[in-house]
Amino acid sequence: MYMGIIEGTFPPRYRREVKYRNAFVGWRCKKCGRVFYTPRKRCECGSREIEEIELPREGRVVTRTVVRNPPKGYEKYAPYAIAIIELDVDGQKVRVLGQLADVDLDKIRTGMRVRATLRRIRAGRRGLIEYGVKRVPIEE
Ligand SMILES: [Zn+2]
Numbered sequence: 001m002y003m004g005i006i007e008g009t010f011p012p013r014y015r016r017e018v019k020y021r022n023a024f025v026g027w028r029c030k031k032c033g034r035v036f037y038t039p040r041k042r043c044e045c046g047s048r049e050i051e052e053i054e055l056p057r058e059g060r061v062v063t064r065t066v067v068r069n070p071p072k073g074y075e076k077y078a079p080y081a082i083a084i085i086e087l088d089v090d091g092q093k094v095r096v097l098g099q100l101a102d103v104d105l106d107k108i109r110t111g112m113r114v115r116a117t118l119r120r121i122r123a124g125r126r127g128l129i130e131y132g133v134k135r136v137p138i139e140e
Helices: 012-022
Strands: 024-031 052-055 058-067 080-089 094-100 114-122 129-137
Touching: 058 094, 094 114
Parallel strands: 094 129
Antiparallel strands: 024 052, 058 080, 058 114, 080 094, 114 129
8 A cells, every 4th residue: 555644845746656667667677677566776677777667557365464553643534445456467467555445345256346546544743635446446
């Protein structure tokens, strides 16, 4: 889950867009093509040529857990589901962690298709609204 407090001097809409884009950034080794979800300086193959790529918005649920005792500040959103989501990046499977939304917690199943969307996470300090990426089911 991509989450954090949005602050700074940028206008809110701009901050949301930056945050949204950042949530879909991945890295790929230019030599062997391996894709990473977290930045690294060196690939397993030894190459240091890592490029930034955009990750797909859609994926499938691999496994999920329901959070009933959330961290401070998120109490009123509980219970909610956190899932490991598998993305297909040019045939390569990349797993990311994400929060599910708009879903019946009892009906989440392995293989369920989800799409990332920008959602309000909570009202933060001084009335700032925090946004983050959540994943909602795709109707099939
Ligand atoms: Zn490599």
